[in-house]
Amino acid sequence: MSFLDIDNVTKSYGNVEVLHRVDIDVQEGEFLVLVGPSGCGKSTLLNMIAGLENITGGNISINGRVVNDVHPSKRNIAMVFQSYALYPNMTVGQNMTFGMEMHGIPKPERDRKLADVAKLLQIENLLDRKPGQLSGGQRQRVAMGRALVRDPDVFLFDEPLSNLDAKLRVDMRTEIKKLHQKLGTTIVYVTHDQIEALTLSTRIAVMNKGYVQQLGTAKEVYDDPANMFVASFMGSPSMNLIPAKIVEDNGALAAEITDASGRPVRLRLSRDGAGVRAHLERRVILGIRPEAITDAEGADRRASNLQVLGNDVAVTEPAGSDTFVTMTLSGKDCIARMRADAEARAGAHFDFTVNMDKAVLFDPETEERIDR
Template sequence: MSFLNIDNVTKAYGNVEVLHRVDIAVEEGEFLVLVGPSGCGKSTLLNMIAGLENISGGTISIKDRVVNDVHPSKRNIAMVFQSYALYPNMTVGQNITFGMEMHKIPKPERDRKLAEVAKLLQIEQLLARKPGQLSGGQRQRVAMGRALVRDPDVFLFDEPLSNLDAKLRVDMRTEIKKLHQNLGTTIVYVTHDQIEALTLSTRIAVMNKGYVQQLGTPKEIYDNPANMFVASFMGSPSMNLLPAKLVDHNGALAAELTDSNGGSLRLPLSQQGAGLRAHLNKNVILGIRPEAITDAEGADKRAQNLQPLRNMVSVTEPAGSDTFVTMSLSGKDCVARMRADADARPRQDFDFTVNMDKAVLFDPQTEERIDQ
């Protein structure tokens, strides 16, 4: 059995079920991120693991022990909240060791753990200060320190970076990643930020409307989204989703689209399996990431299926190291991610190159990915 096992778990408020048969097995040392839009059920699931919410159905086990009816204080978990939840009248040191004191841990042991964690988080110089004297990032470190001294089986993070400014969020993301790599702890982390999910996790559970839409590694989620929701939610800019028709082009499957002038164009697919052929001459949705659309010079030289595409540029957006170029395909905006010096100009035709090795197809009715 897994270190943390979420088995067929449901949550209902009265007759309304808000979490539907969630199955996730978390191995020891894994960093699992629960990601999804507001109201998708991710924080509810985290609170059920913590014992702060009752479980309506199924079981949650930690180290082979079912904890459905176990009090939060007896689960050996530590939680870091979005609000930090520090005691304003206590010093940093007292905030960190308060839980150990309540558990009657001897003072020498408390002092040893405090020194250890303060050094790890680089907050030794802050131990005598009160929370009101700290920046947001410092308060977050203190909240993490309070969790770390517990030496828990599982760390639970509930959107811990959402109150920080953009630069500090990036810095703290790196610190949390380092912490996990150094300590090898088991972490379940909730966020609505898909960049956090992709950069921090060893696996991601993408949630929507109380269902786990897809569970996999960041690469699996990004390259092979299970459905159109995952494709559009994960990635910045998100995957282009373009109405197309699956046709036979010189004996091979191709996606047929229209360009900015309404003319027909065909992009041969890399995959030619029976699963795709079952949709021949039917409408499909072509999914292609912005970075798979470039100019010829910027295209991935390892790609096996690079297709030229001449089309009019609608908008260019310089973004430092990249330039985002928007064109119209099949009546939809399609974003390409170019090098900063790409010579694409609005209202002019441009020679794009599309890496069709990276293309995926979805069924427009079910919105599920079409397997090869």
């Protein structure tokens, strides 16, 4: 049985249903990330787990106990908010121990837990300061420390890094991951940042319009997206989605697209199952990640289906360790991710190498995968 079980959960405001039959099981020690655009329902779901929002339908269970009607203070969860929610008139130490004091935990035990967590988070020297004297990163550590001292069943993080600058976000991301690996705690973490989702999670629930679009590991969600929304939302730059037609080419199936000049180009498919064959001579969407389009030297030598695609280069964008190259395929901009010293030049013709083992296909009407 899962440690946190979200079973057929719905949420409505009046006649408007905003969360639709959500089913997610979280094992003990797992790091689940809820990711999606603003308004997709991820924070609402987190608040329902916390007890801050009522459930319209379904059940939420924590450690085998249904908590639908259990007060937030009785659920043994700890929440870290985007705004930190620290008491400005209390010291760091007082902020971290206040919850334990309210629950009647004796002072010696409070002091012991405070010392252990402060050492873990390396904030021993901040315990006598007020929140107004701290940086954003320090406040976030204090907010995390306040959750950790309680030793809850489940930690809930609501976009905890969104107020930090870019470098500090990366640093704190690493700290949170180290902390999870060290403590083995069960975490549900909400973010709209798909890089956070990919780097932190053991599993990801990609949400949109109140539905869970896909639930899986970072690799599954990134390499094997269930639909066009997941394909385009996860990854930076996002997956190239190219209009194509399935054709037969010397006995094999291929995706026919057009180059920058409008000439037809055929790329042989690695997958030709029943779902693909059912779309023979029909329009599809060919999905290819930017890193699967590169130059010959940068191509993955383990791939079984590398194909050359000659095309004109529209734009090159050096980005330090990589160069992003834009070209036109089937009338749409398509991005290739190359090595920093790749020889592609704007305005020139270039032989791209495409790893078709990484290609996926979608139905343009339903936007669902057809090659699984």
